[in-house]
Amino acid sequence: MSGKLYGVGLGPGDPSLMTLRAVEAIAGADVIAYHSARHGRSIARSIAAAHIRPDHVEELLVYPVTTEISDHPGGYQGAMDEFYTEAAARLAVHLDAGRTVAVLAEGDPLFYGSYMHMHKRLADRYDTEVVPGVTSVSAAAARLGTPLAEGEEVLTILPGTLPEEELTARLAATDAAVVMKLGRTFPKVRRAMERAGRLPEARYVERATMAGERLAGLADVDADSVPYFSVAVLPSRAGRERPERATDGHGVGQVTVVGTGPAGPLWLTPETRGALAEASDLVGYTTYLDRVPVRAGQRRHGSDNRVEAERAEFALQLAARGHRVAVVSGGDPGVFAMATAVLEAASAADYAHVPVRVLPGVTAANAAAARAGAPLGHDYAVVSLSDRLKPWEVIAERLRAAASADLVLALYNPGSRSRTWQVGKAREVLMEHRAPDTPVVVARDVGGAGEEVRIVRLAELDPSEVDMRTILLVGSSRTQVVRRGDGQEVVWTPRDYPEG
CATH class of the missing domain: 3.40.1010.10 (Tetrapyrrole methylase, N-terminal domain)
Known part of the structure; x- marks a missing residue:
C-alpha cells in the first residue's frame, strides 16, 4: 500500500503560528522533506524544528540555482524543472514503500511555494492532503495593524518579478496590493509604486513574525538592505482620509x-x-x-x-x-x-x-469598429451630426468633403428624441459620393446590456432605428463585407489603396 503525501503549511515564521493540523501531520509522518539553497539551511525546517524527531527520515531538497542565471541547456527554467522532477522521484520512492511524507512549506503550501511543484507531480498518484498555513500576506497586515481590504475593495497580489510596466499598471488600477518576492526586485517595485502614484501610502514589511522583523515606509527603505523574505503593502483605502491637498504646499489640487x-x-x-x-x-x-x-x-x-x-x-x-x-x-x-x-x-x-x-479612453468608434471587424483600417474621418453647437450647413459641407475624399466616416451623435431628421439628410449627402450598397455599421450600446451591431447598406439605412446611443460607421469605396465560414459577417477596409 502506498504512503500518504502531506503538503504542510507552517505559517510566516513564528512557530507558534503553525496550525494544530500541521503539527499533527508532522507527528504522523515517517519522512520530513524541505527545500533549501546550497548552504543547506532551511527556514521551513527551522520553523518546525520542535516537532521533528530523531526517528524522522529527513529529505533535504537542495535547489540547483537560486537566481535566474544557469548554464543548464534549458536555462534557469530547465534547471528547475529537472530539479523538481528529481525531487518528486525521491519522494515517490518513500511513498511507494508505504511511508508517509510531509513536505514542509513556509506560509501556505499552494501560495508561491515550492511544495506546489511536488503536488503537481505526485498528487494524481498518491493519497494527498494539503494543510493550509498563514500566508506572509496575512502576517504582514497583522504586523502593520491595518486592514488589507474592506467592503468591495480589490486586493491584488503581485510577484515583484513582473516587468516594471506591468507592475505599474496593476498598482495604479487596484485598491490594495501586496508585492511579493522583493530582494533584487526592490528598486523596480519602488519605481513602479512611484510611477503609479502609490509610493506615499506604500509600507514595507521584512520577515514578518520572525527574528529581525522590520516595518517601514517603502520610500524610506535602502534597496541594498532588502532580503527576499519581505513584501511591499498598499493597505486598504477605506476609512482613510482621501488626500485632497496637493503636495506642492500651495493648497492647489x-x-x-x-x-x-x-x-x-x-x-x-x-x-x-x-x-x-x-x-x-x-x-x-x-x-x-x-x-x-x-x-x-x-x-x-x-x-x-x-x-x-x-x-x-x-x-x-x-x-x-x-x-x-x-x-x-x-x-x-x-x-x-x-x-x-x-x-x-x-x-x-x-x-x-x-x-x-x-x-485617454476607448472611443465609441474604436469599440464599434472592433465589434464589426476592421472598418477603420484605412484613413477615416470623425464627424458629429449634432447641430446643437454648429449649424447643419457646416456638418453637410464636412460630410461632402470627407465623402468626396473617399474616407470611411464615423458619425457620432446621429440622432435623439429632439433630432430626428439628421440621419436622413446625412444619408442623402453621402449618396452623392457613395454607392447605394456601401456598408454601414449600425452599432448601439456597444459594451452595454442592450448591445446591437448590424451591417446594413447605405441606401437601406433607416433613421428611425438610430438614437443617441448609436454610432454609424460608413464605409469607403474600398470597404469589404465578407461572410465567413461560421456565418458571421465582418467588415474591413484594406490598408492599401490603388494608385491614380
Whole structure:
C-alpha cells in the first residue's frame, strides 16, 4: 500500500503560528522533506524544528540555482524543472514503500511555494492532503495593524518579478496590493509604486513574525538592505482620509479628465482606474458616474448632460480649493466630450494655476469598429451630426468633403428624441459620393446590456432605428463585407489603396 503525501503549511515564521493540523501531520509522518539553497539551511525546517524527531527520515531538497542565471541547456527554467522532477522521484520512492511524507512549506503550501511543484507531480498518484498555513500576506497586515481590504475593495497580489510596466499598471488600477518576492526586485517595485502614484501610502514589511522583523515606509527603505523574505503593502483605502491637498504646499489640487470607454469597467484602462480611485471628488454626467464604483469618503457630483461648461468650471473650483478631482466622461474625453470643456475653462486666468491632465479612453468608434471587424483600417474621418453647437450647413459641407475624399466616416451623435431628421439628410449627402450598397455599421450600446451591431447598406439605412446611443460607421469605396465560414459577417477596409 502506498504512503500518504502531506503538503504542510507552517505559517510566516513564528512557530507558534503553525496550525494544530500541521503539527499533527508532522507527528504522523515517517519522512520530513524541505527545500533549501546550497548552504543547506532551511527556514521551513527551522520553523518546525520542535516537532521533528530523531526517528524522522529527513529529505533535504537542495535547489540547483537560486537566481535566474544557469548554464543548464534549458536555462534557469530547465534547471528547475529537472530539479523538481528529481525531487518528486525521491519522494515517490518513500511513498511507494508505504511511508508517509510531509513536505514542509513556509506560509501556505499552494501560495508561491515550492511544495506546489511536488503536488503537481505526485498528487494524481498518491493519497494527498494539503494543510493550509498563514500566508506572509496575512502576517504582514497583522504586523502593520491595518486592514488589507474592506467592503468591495480589490486586493491584488503581485510577484515583484513582473516587468516594471506591468507592475505599474496593476498598482495604479487596484485598491490594495501586496508585492511579493522583493530582494533584487526592490528598486523596480519602488519605481513602479512611484510611477503609479502609490509610493506615499506604500509600507514595507521584512520577515514578518520572525527574528529581525522590520516595518517601514517603502520610500524610506535602502534597496541594498532588502532580503527576499519581505513584501511591499498598499493597505486598504477605506476609512482613510482621501488626500485632497496637493503636495506642492500651495493648497492647489488637480483635475484629471478620464474616459470610461463606451460602457462599464471592462473598458477602463489601469491608469484611469487609478485616477478614479485616488480622487477626492468625482464630477460628471450622472449616467457616466454610475459606471464608477462607489468608494468610501469619495464625493460624487452628478449633473445633466447639457451643462458641460458649468461642470468644467465647478471641477476647477474644487481643485483650486485643494481637491483632487476626476471629471468622468464617456468614451475618450477628448472626442466630443469633457476634455475640451475643461481645458477651455482652465485657460481662463482664474484657473491657469490649476493642474489639468487628460487620460485617454476607448472611443465609441474604436469599440464599434472592433465589434464589426476592421472598418477603420484605412484613413477615416470623425464627424458629429449634432447641430446643437454648429449649424447643419457646416456638418453637410464636412460630410461632402470627407465623402468626396473617399474616407470611411464615423458619425457620432446621429440622432435623439429632439433630432430626428439628421440621419436622413446625412444619408442623402453621402449618396452623392457613395454607392447605394456601401456598408454601414449600425452599432448601439456597444459594451452595454442592450448591445446591437448590424451591417446594413447605405441606401437601406433607416433613421428611425438610430438614437443617441448609436454610432454609424460608413464605409469607403474600398470597404469589404465578407461572410465567413461560421456565418458571421465582418467588415474591413484594406490598408492599401490603388494608385491614380
